[in-house]
Amino acid sequence: MSRLDTVINQAKRLNPDELKVVSEEILHILKLVNNDSKTTTVVVNSCRRCESKNIVKFGKDKNGKQRYKCSNCGSTFTETSYSVISNTHCDINTWRKYVELLLNGSSLQKCSEECKISVRTAFIWRHKILNALQKDQENRALSGIVEADETFISISYKGNHKNSKNFTMPRAPYRRGTDSRAQTGSRACVMVAHERNGQTYGEVLGKGQPTIAMLSHAFDNRIIPDSIVISDKAIGIKNYFSRFDNIDLIQLMAHVRPKSMSSPPEVKGIYHIQNVNNLHNRFHRFLRGYNGVSTKYLNHYVNLFIWIENYKKIENTNLKTELLSYITSSNTHAKTSDILDLPAIPVVA
Numbered sequence: 001m002s003r004l005d006t007v008i009n010q011a012k013r014l015n016p017d018e019l020k021v022v023s024e025e026i027l028h029i030l031k032l033v034n035n036d037s038k039t040t041t042v043v044v045n046s047c048r049r050c051e052s053k054n055i056v057k058f059g060k061d062k063n064g065k066q067r068y069k070c071s072n073c074g075s076t077f078t079e080t081s082y083s084v085i086s087n088t089h090c091d092i093n094t095w096r097k098y099v100e101l102l103l104n105g106s107s108l109q110k111c112s113e114e115c116k117i118s119v120r121t122a123f124i125w126r127h128k129i130l131n132a133l134q135k136d137q138e139n140r141a142l143s144g145i146v147e148a149d150e151t152f153i154s155i156s157y158k159g160n161h162k163n164s165k166n167f168t169m170p171r172a173p174y175r176r177g178t179d180s181r182a183q184t185g186s187r188a189c190v191m192v193a194h195e196r197n198g199q200t201y202g203e204v205l206g207k208g209q210p211t212i213a214m215l216s217h218a219f220d221n222r223i224i225p226d227s228i229v230i231s232d233k234a235i236g237i238k239n240y241f242s243r244f245d246n247i248d249l250i251q252l253m254a255h256v257r258p259k260s261m262s263s264p265p266e267v268k269g270i271y272h273i274q275n276v277n278n279l280h281n282r283f284h285r286f287l288r289g290y291n292g293v294s295t296k297y298l299n300h301y302v303n304l305f306i307w308i309e310n311y312k313k314i315e316n317t318n319l320k321t322e323l324l325s326y327i328t329s330s331n332t333h334a335k336t337s338d339i340l341d342l343p344a345i346p347v348v349a
């Protein structure tokens, strides 16, 4: 008996309720398959550079891909120009495989083997994708009850070559057994803000406690008027939000018994920062999967973590299809040199 006959025979034995569950599951699978094939051919109806609709077909490129020319800005392009995957010699199926491995947290070694690319290419692809996800956060505004709190990650200078012209090791390497957490102010600050039942923003702001300039970078135009921001008792946050008459700030104690670090955080009715603290915990766990992330690329991992947090909540969203479609969209391209030349510690302000 064929596999298909077996499935059909088993289905005949199900009761109506069970059949309903199975049919919904099949419809869901069908939707994913259809979505997958959709991203293989990108519909081009506007200029990839200036978005003008005045475009005409303009021959084929050397790989046989349709080229277009824009009458507005004069640029010539294909369906993937100005995207993460432009100027690569691999087809969309290799990128599809890569995206799947990336979302599974696979190592560069595994990506290299499965996609038949070098480890260096696997590294560059990873960071081109994660870099592009920054744009997804740029216009993300938060409203209602917004929890905001930062978390700190030890600085790692991994990936900065000691012989590089524009990098000198700023301190002696840590010896094994020394606790880098004790080095107050020498850790990278990751700000996370979360809209109750809604979207999340996260970014590396720089080194040490956030300054007003860093907070401006994070929150100017991000918090919608009439929102309520909840944070711990950080003085910087208080000073920053005191500028706004139309945003309320509620500050809670990080520990109900200030001298006991093990006591729970303060809660005032519906006001607490437990969601954002849970996000911090999940982020630390996520990072551990990468065995020591260089501070130079820390923000890229924040981008990926936040992107997954935001998109996994959307009903009927297939993360692989969503990410593949994102990296083929225009204006997500970055040069390899831009990725390799990032500063050892991100500076936003």
Ligand SMILES: [Zn+2]
Pocket: 047, 048, 049, 050, 051, 052, 070, 071, 072, 073, 074, 075
């Ligand atoms: Zn154009």
